[in-house]
Amino acid sequence: MPSSASSPSASRSWRRSSPWTSSRRRPTPASSSADGSDRMSAPAVDCRGISVRFMSERRTVTALEDVSFSVEPGGFTSLLGPSGCGKSTLLRVVADLIAPSEGHISVLGTSPAEARRGRSLGFVFQDAALLPWRTALQNVELPLEVGGRRALPAGAATPKELLALVGLSGWENSYPHELSGGMRQRVSIARALLGGPRLLLMDEPFGALDEFTRDRLNAELRRIWAETGTTILFVTHSVYEAVFLADQVLVLAANPGRVAALQPIELPRNRELAVRDTAEFVAIAARLRAQLGSTH
Known part of the structure; x- marks a missing residue:
């Protein structure tokens, strides 16, 4: 079975390939408001x-x-x-x-x-609220289907990359009943991060x-x-x-x-x-x- 623990080498590998690093690591600048003021x-x-x-x-x-x-x-x-x-x-x-x-x-x-x-905005609830008939990866992908948006913003982390971010590489095809409570919450966090909420x-x-x-x-x-x-x-x-x-x-x-x-x-x-x-x-x-x- 895959391990959910992040080893030091895995962490270093993630940081090298992370879509959040460099210019994407910090909050994305907001657009200016109608009166020209900078929302940032x-x-x-x-x-x-x-x-x-x-x-x-x-x-x-x-x-x-x-x-x-x-x-x-x-x-x-x-x-x-x-x-x-x-x-x-x-x-x-x-x-x-x-x-x-x-x-x-x-x-x-x-x-x-x-x-x-x-x-x-991203929201993580007290309960992971995962759909039991969908895999971990499919649960992270869910907002793309129900929100009417089939594509991610340019440069945004993919669902698979987000599962790696929360330490679940190798668990993408597992169903909620195959995951511990902590792992289910990790999937919930990955789902909330889809699209790069600020x-x-x-x-x-x-x-x-x-x-x-x-x-x-x-x-x-x-x-x-x-x-x-x-x-x-x-x-x-x-x-x-x-x-x-x-x-x-x-x-x-x-x-x-x-x-x-x-x-x-x-x-x-x-x-x-x-x-x-x-x-x-x-x-x-x-x-x-x-x-x-x-x-x-």
Whole structure:
């Protein structure tokens, strides 16, 4: 059986042939807006006073209240908070799946709807959501079929190359039932990266995995982020996962969902799992735990 682990030699081979290297490695410059301003000067995500309210049978439920934050192009932001604080709701506002009741949001210098129509967004859900009758490669190819676009943009990574990026070379013809949970999530990430999205939205993609697999995929995601330069917004309940992955952590309080803190993560950009044993990491994690404790 093929191995899903990436050996050092395989990693070096990938970097030599990767379609994301050199000029493709960093975020693709956006086109100028109608008034001539350059969208690359804008944050990748900019939320100002975002509130979301839902009507229930008896009352109005406020899921988010006056949420403001920004994410720089190429940045990695973790959304951290207790259950019910609106993390997934906020991610869906960015993805144009939920309209805010109040406030303004820009995504990649434009509206969420335009960013979605321009295929600039990728979404990874809690469940891998693979079609069981399709192989790993066919699942990655699926957006080309359902989106009405049969061809990839010029220079974009192919589905097979994306499976190599996530460490699944040799597993292209395997079906979901033949893959572990972690491998299925790798396929889901490869599918979300098809077409070279500039913003990747991830809703607790590793939450159902065992600790060992989760740690390994955290390290893999850091590598993928470095390879692609894609801006990432990542939802998690785990303090350690949030700190290890991100360059900033947005802490949300619940009832209603609101910003409790925005914590920069001052750790080396190139980090390995061993960084979690350092005094700096432990101090940041302790600070975030204290901030989470004050949100209840």
